[in-house]
Amino acid sequence: MNPSEAMFSKNAGLTGLPGYALRRAANAMMADLAGRLASIDLRISDSAVLQVIGERTDMTSSEIGKVLEIQRANMAPLLDRLESAQLIRREPIDRKSQAVVLTQHGLEQLATIRRVVLEFEEDLMARIPARHRPHFLPALRALMD
Amino acid sequence: MNPSEAMFSKNAGLTGLPGYALRRAANAMMADLAGRLASIDLRISDSAVLQVIGERTDMTSSEIGKVLEIQRANMAPLLDRLESAQLIRREPIDRKSQAVVLTQHGLEQLATIRRVVLEFEEDLMARIPARHRPHFLPALRALMD
DNA sequence: CCACAATGCTATGTAATATAGCAAAAATAC
DNA sequence: GTATTTTTGCTATATTACATAGCATTGTGG
Known part of the structure; x- marks a missing residue:
């Protein structure tokens, strides 16, 4: 599914859009990490x-x-x-x-x-299915500049 | 490069960590989209x-x-x-x-x-090298829950 | 019918990020 | 070597997303 398919199919909602999914994933990740770090203030x-x-x-x-x-x-x-x-x-x-x-x-x-x-970081990577895992960091780095 | 390699090599800095890269990519993306939407308030x-x-x-x-x-x-x-x-x-x-x-x-x-x-969304996907592209959304969705 | 859950909301706090401006010091250009 | 520009560290303040606590009203399931 590419972005234009996602935009005009109501199946996945906005989560079919990579940009939106990126935001949601980052939020979930930040909340997780923030929680872990809160214990050491x-x-x-x-x-x-x-x-x-x-x-x-x-x-x-x-x-x-x-x-x-x-x-x-x-x-x-x-x-x-x-x-x-x-x-x-x-x-x-x-x-x-x-x-x-x-x-x-x-x-x-x-x-x-x-x-x-x-x-x-290991828990995070573990949640990504193995076949997608090696592609994750390179993709993010391409977006980072 | 996996997270533990990244943590103890000073080559990539924190950007070798998927969680950190996720945050940075999401920030860059949010700033981009926010800019585009600002024109329509x-x-x-x-x-x-x-x-x-x-x-x-x-x-x-x-x-x-x-x-x-x-x-x-x-x-x-x-x-x-x-x-x-x-x-x-x-x-x-x-x-x-x-x-x-x-x-x-x-x-x-x-x-x-x-x-x-x-x-x-199309510009975003276009920045990801083609071989990584199909893996990006599935990986993010695995992190979203 | 009544306890309980859902709805919409106010008030408030937190975290990350952003802009504008400033004084002092350093780097550079001439 | 002096003059201009850049860098540094900072204050003050604003914005955005997101969070928690509490509340009155209304709907709902046993």
Whole structure:
């Protein structure tokens, strides 16, 4: 079934449309992941930030933002939150920039995050029938730019 | 590349994770569609509601909500907005329920919506490499429930 | 008939994302 | 080396989707 078939057949409703299905699947996935992260008091975007600064210790706020497509304006309160929770520290690089680095507690939480996220990702893939599975990520990446 | 490979290789960053890629793809898609619908002053969820009541003229607010997974509480302001825009009317069924029906203007807008959405869906599918394309919707539907 | 469920709704909160603007510092162009 | 432009980090605020709690009324099944 292609989009125009889906639009004019009332069988599947809007769920026959890939764009609509994409939205619904993403919502369900986000709710699932948010639930899993709630137990460690983190939001989805918090965990994404912690994951990227887990690799490098010299990333600035705007670099993190570029990687995750989070705008500078939104990074500020996000990092404030992580700093209040003692998960990160801001360390001056020069008089303008600052590195965002994990604290000890942040490093410990990151281990948990990695476990939770990995399990989540595996559960997600497991729900996709095997023959479609290898095509899923490549298709998404084509849509991401 | 499977999730655990992706989590511990810094090549792809988080975009190697299907869940993260799903979120990013959905965001990009939503922004695109929202932009296309902005020209006719509609939100994505507005257009979804108009599309479902285009098929039947006897749906109540809560039935629409069930189909689209929009909660009753959120249907009220949404329908208010569509009613102010003269796109729908609420017609009493009994003293409790009411049918949500398209006005003449709503019917005209629906034609535009269908055109815009169909074009959007086709553009979306066109961005996915052909070999992955047939697997995309089935995979998403497996994740939706 | 009466307990229970459904309907439509208000009020409110949360999360992700967006825009506009700003001061200071750094990078660059000349 | 000074001048212009860009970058950085930030505040304030708005938008959109979605969530929870509660409520009065009405319909329905035992």
